[in-house]
Amino acid sequence: MKKLFLLICFIAGLQLSAQNDEAFVNEQVTQFTGKLESRGISQWFTTKRFCLGSIEMFQMENxxxxxxxxxxxxxxxxxEEEGTTMLKKIDNCGLFYSIPLKTNELTEFVxxxxxxxxxxxxxxxxAVNITGKPESRTEVHACRRAYTFRKNGAEFQQAFKMYDLTTSxxxxxxxxxYNNALKIISLDRKLDAIIDNLxxxxxxxxx
Incomplete structure (x- = not known):
């Protein structure tokens, strides 16, 4: 009887919660960008933002x-669609409604x-050690960015650790x-400001 009760609780728990990993997020992004391509939108980009080991929990509408x-x-x-730059958020728990931006600054910059x-x-x-010779820092910085850019069938990626933008x-x-003068970092900071405001x-x- 006790085992049956535990089984019922386990099944109920599965119905009341969901756990999704990076593969789920990637699949959602692929499906959505595929829909953009099917609508004739051949230029877009994505930015994936994460801190290794960071876990989030949300209560859904249901x-x-x-x-x-x-x-x-x-x-x-x-x-950009019909002259308006659009932004869509996707995370481990699914998709958010697309938001039209006030300007085309992001797409024009790209x-x-x-x-x-x-x-x-x-x-x-x-870093430079006491001998004056450069050496790699081995400290781990958990937060990272990964970009994918696509234009008329051509596609490339850029990725970096936020730690590499710092100094001491x-x-x-x-x-x-050098790093902080890069266009990819300028774009990332433009996105930071827009995301914060939204x-x-x-x-x-x-x-």
């Missing part, structure tokens, strides 16, 4: 709980700097100025 399985990932898809974004990547944190007085990062406007689609 009352169920959704928890990230392992790391929590949030992806933002940006594209178009103007497409080659630069492809060819110039963030360099790893490099004790062990200065010799790549600090926090109260992100609404989940019904699952």
């Amino acid at each position: 009352g169920r709980m959704c928890t990230s399985r392992g790391t929590y990932y949030e992806v933002y898809v940006v594209w 178009t103007a700097n497409f080659t630069d974004l492809e060819q110039n990547s963030v360099r790893p944190y490099k 007085d004790k062990n200065p990062n010799t790549n600090f100025e 926090q109260t406007k992100f609404k989940r689609q019904k699952q």
Whole structure:
């Protein structure tokens, strides 16, 4: 009888909660960008933002709980449609409604700097030791960014650790100025500002 009760509780728990990993997020992004392509939108980009080991839990509209399985990932898809730049958020718990942006700053920036974004990547944190010779820092920085850019069938990726954009007085990062002057970092900071301003406007689609 006790085993039957535990089994019922286990099944009920599965019905009341969901756990989704990075593969789920990637699948949702692929499906959505595929729909963009089917509508004739051949230029778009995505940014995946995550901190390794960070877990988030949300209560969905249907009352169920959704928890990230392992790391929590949030992806933002940006594209232009009918003259308006659109932004969509996707995370471990599904899709959010698309939001029209007030300006086309993001898509215009990507178009103007497409080659630069492809060819110039963030360099790893490099510190100078007491001998004056550069050496790699081995400290782990958990938070990361991963970008995918697509234009007329051409596609490329860029990824970096947020740690590589920092420096310190004790062990200065010799790549600090180079990294922070990159177009990919300029784009990332533009997105930071836009996402921060939209926090109260992100609404989940019904699952």
